[in-house]
Amino acid sequence: MAIFILLHPLSLEPQGLQNSVIDSIMEKLDINTVAGWTKYAEITNRKSFISEMGREPRDKAEVTAWVNAAVAEAEALYPTTEKKPDPELRTVGGVRYWVTTF
Numbered sequence: 001m002a003i004f005i006l007l008h009p010l011s012l013e014p015q016g017l018q019n020s021v022i023d024s025i026m027e028k029l030d031i032n033t034v035a036g037w038t039k040y041a042e043i044t045n046r047k048s049f050i051s052e053m054g055r056e057p058r059d060k061a062e063v064t065a066w067v068n069a070a071v072a073e074a075e076a077l078y079p080t081t082e083k084k085p086d087p088e089l090r091t092v093g094g095v096r097y098w099v100t101t102f
Contacts, residue, residue, distance in 0.1 A: 025043070030036040042060070049063045050056060057063045085100045 029040050031040050042063075045063050045067050046057060049066055053066075057066075087098050087100045089096060090099050
């Protein structure tokens with residue numbers, strides 16, 4: 001059974017109280033489960049949005065769009081490759097170690 005708590009931005013005052021309630025919820029999440037990790041990500045993404053934009057999001061879709069745009073921007077800056085690394089075992093001074101070349 002999952003319990004979802006939606007905090008309206010104006011429902012708790014002052015802001016410090018709202019943050020302490022959110023932090024308390026986050027501490028109780030089991031991030032080793034899909035549901036727990038998903039809720040943790042939702043809360044963290046929302047807090048990051050507020051920190052970056054300086055305002056509450058209109059809805060979950062706005063936060064999701066913001067996260068997707070940030071991911072796309074990061075992937076454009078640092079493209080990934082399908083090329084597998086080439087590990088090689090070397091010996092230097094009697095010590096063996098792996099060197100991975102990309």
